[in-house]
Every structure is written in C-alpha cells, then in structure tokens.
Amino acid sequence: MIDGNTEIIAHIGYPTFSFKSPEIYNPYFEQAGINAVVVPMGCQAADYPAFLKAVFRLTNIRGALITMPHKVVTVDLLDEVSPMVRVAGACNAVKRLPDGRLVGDMFDGAGFVRSVQRQGVPVAGLSALVVGCGGVGAAIAASLAAAGLARMGLYDINAASQQALAARLKDNYPGIQVDTGSKDPQGYELVVNATPLGMNANDPLPMDVSRLSPKTFVGEVVMAAEVTPFLAAARARGCRTQVGSDMLYEQIPAYLEFFNLQSTSAEHLRSLAMVRPSALA
C-alpha cells in the first residue's frame, strides 16, 4: 500500500505496455514489508536526459530501472558506471549516492547467462549468436563472454552498434572469436533474440528460423507475450527455449542488492509475481 513514506523505483522506457517489473517487484515488496514501489514511466528518447536528471532530484527516489530505448544513452548521462556497463556499453540500473552522484550498473546479461546455465546449458566453450546489439544484446554478449564463450556472432540492423560491440568485446576478451554481419543461426549452439521484434503483433521474426538446428538452445528478451512468435517457431523446430521472463527473474536479486533493499531468490520472486508463470516452469 503506497503512502507518504513510500520510495519510488522509476521504471523508465517507452513504450511501457510490456513492462513486467512492477508485477514482480511490487508483490515482493508488499510481502517483505519494504515500503517501495516500481512505477512504469513512459519516456520517449528526446525527453529522457532531462527526465532522468529531474527524477533523481526527488527526495523519495530509491533508484531507476532503465529499459528500451534508453539503455545505451544512459551510460553517458551518469557520473560513474560499473565495468560491466563499460563492456556492454549499456546501463539499466541507476541509483543516487548520498553525495548526489548518479551511478549505473547492468545485470541483464548476468540474469540471462545464469538462467541459461540453470537450464543445464554450459556456456563455457560454446558458440552463440546475439541478434540485436542495443543495450540488452550488448549486456548479454558481455556476460556470455565473461562466462567463457568460445565463438560469438553479432548482428544488428544498425551496423555501427554491431561493430562497436564487436570492438569492445575483442578489446576485453581477445580469446573469443567474434563474427559480425550475419543473423543466420545455422551452426550456433545458443541463439538469442535481443531485438524488440515481437513486441508488436505484426513484427517480422528476428531471424530465419528455418535455419535453426533442433539442437540449438534459443533465448528471447521480449516479454510482450510469455511465448513470442519467435519462440513458438523455435519450439516448432524442436529447439529448447528460454522465455524473456526467465532472464528477468534471475537478475532481480542483483538489482535489489544494488538498490540496497533486502534481497531474495529468483524462485521466491517468481512465486509471488502477479504475471503468468513461465510456460517453461
């Protein structure tokens, strides 16, 4: 129950319709007696720099969760960022230090990799294709690299984003083979849609699923539907899949710690959440 002592975690992005965080964090806050609330705040790109600054002047702001399309631009709006943010080139969590400085971190990728590993897929030594090199794709690529991936394919419709991520990866992980420019999933053991395709009903699929091997493990970041058209097509090919919310649940304990709030397990969070349970669960 929100009252005059409630602290805000601003969930900032646009559009907001597919946001799931309020329905995951808020039931946990209520159950744990934490007087905080995640509030969706729809903010378009042109308004974002001024809004981020303004919202962090509020006296009851606990932090912000940043999502599309702002994860990349956020990096340059803060006073301090974590090493993961620098490698990923993207940031999705911001808090204000007591001295007023804004600091950012990024746990999207860690949530994705941890969820893959929990489903029995060893990341070390594998090959992976990441389609979409915006904020979340870059974070996933960075965490896959940190987990010991052997070969990485990167693709983005924006060639500059793709090449910048490839360069950051090569700089930080010279032992990984990085290929760019193709979204053909053939030959990859792990394939990830990290584009927004699937958020709207008429979106095309992010890649040619007829080129997916049934042995490939397929992940998704879109959460507009529990099983997106892309995941449905991958399942029809016989692939094992991971839904967008799996990545989300696995990363939340890290965000709670970042915001200096009492944390809990991904399983506990999922048991309390008011969104439909994962079709994989």
Added chain:
Amino acid sequence: MIDGNTEIIAHIGYPTFSFKSPEIYNPYFEQAGINAVVVPMGCQAADYPAFLKAVFRLTNIRGALITMPHKVVTVDLLDEVSPMVRVAGACNAVKRLPDGRLVGDMFDGAGFVRSVQRQGVPVAGLSALVVGCGGVGAAIAASLAAAGLARMGLYDINAASQQALAARLKDNYPGIQVDTGSKDPQGYELVVNATPLGMNANDPLPMDVSRLSPKTFVGEVVMAAEVTPFLAAARARGCRTQVGSDMLYEQIPAYLEFFNLQSTSAEHLRSLAMVRPSALA
C-alpha cells in the same frame, strides 16, 4: 496492481510524509477497476519547475496533484488556469491537454467549504479568520468568498502573501469586509488553520487558542495527525472542529472529474480509504 498500462497521477510536494491521497485514491482505483495510481513524489522548491515540466512529458502521466510548497508557484508554470486558480493565486491540480498544453485547477477551497456546510454551518453571512495565506489558505478564502461570507480576516507571517490575497479578494468580491494583520480568533464564527504548523511534533500552535469562543467552528488543513494539537486545543475549549481529511474527501470527486476518471462520492471514497477514519465520523 500496477502494470505496464498503469497511468500515473504524480502527487508532488515536500515533505511527502503526511501525504494521504495515495491511501484514498488508490483503493478506489483498485475497487473501480481504474488502472491508475497516485504516487508521492518528494520535490523541493528549487527542483520543482524542471520536474513539473519533465513529468508531464511522460507518456503515461494522467495528471498531478500539487501540494505544499508548490501550489502558488504552479500558477505561473502553466499554459492555462481556471478562474478559481486566478482568485486563489494557487493551483493544486494539473493535467495535460491533447495538444500538450498544461492546465491547472484548484478544488481545495471547494472541498473545505462543502465539508463545513455539510456539518450544518452556513457560510453565507458569517465571519471567518483564515490563518495562512499560502496556496491552501488562499483557496479556502476564495471559496468562502464565493459562498457568501460577510467578513474575512486574513493573516500570514509573510505580509506580502497576506496583502496580495486581500487585494485579489477585494477586487473580485467588493462586498466582503476584509481585515488583515491579526491572527486573533476572537469574534470570528469560523476559524481555519491553513498554515503547515502541526506537521512537525514541536510546532507552535498557529494562533492563541485561549482567544477562541466555544461557539466558533474550527477547521484545519494539516493531516499529519487526524486530530492535530491545534484541533485538540480547540476541542478542549468546547469548539466544534473539522479535521484536515474532511476537506480532502469532499474535494476528491472534483479532481477525479478534472482528470477525466470515473468519479464517485466522498462517502464512498472514505469507506474504501486505507487511512484511519475521521475522529469526527
């Protein structure tokens, strides 16, 4: 339950600790199936103009409730204000029109007067002392004048605020006798504390209660406690009193209509609210 489709009503002021609106509006929204939420946003004076502008760029902002210390400054930050705002010199509700213009209105005073009248006190022809000529005091004075008050005493520690309100009242209601410069309640049939005194534990009383006649009806705007020290002292003198939340409940249907949300009665709102019921109820 907040989700990605939830619209925000920003409750902006500082400090936020005594805010009651979230606990009144939100249970009603939930019961009525309205996907909106009132969120307290603590904003200090220096940050307010930029924050107000930024928050109204959000794609899911439904409106804002403005409270101390921003009600007066808001008047000059909007594109359009109601006649009541012009007389009161204060504004506590803002919405964005489809063309992007920000418009403001003010129902504090109407809520106060309606609540007084419902308790059987006819305002027309009476005398009233309003102590505190900031946003809420000015709104109450304007609504008392509109309801036919015969004589009005105004006092504020800030002489300029007091004189400006007196001038606006005389301009708009030349038939009312307006006296300024004294907070002595003797001789008034209706007395109102419209200062923030009572929000903090060690605040002095807003006036000398030993000068209150038991026949005087005493109202309060502070809601930090249901019965403030001032109201307790007035009751000890034998006065009938009206708590801050009475004004609040009576004005809410008007705000719901202003925000183009399904409205209801003050009684229905009070029955659903999660705050302690009025000690007068």
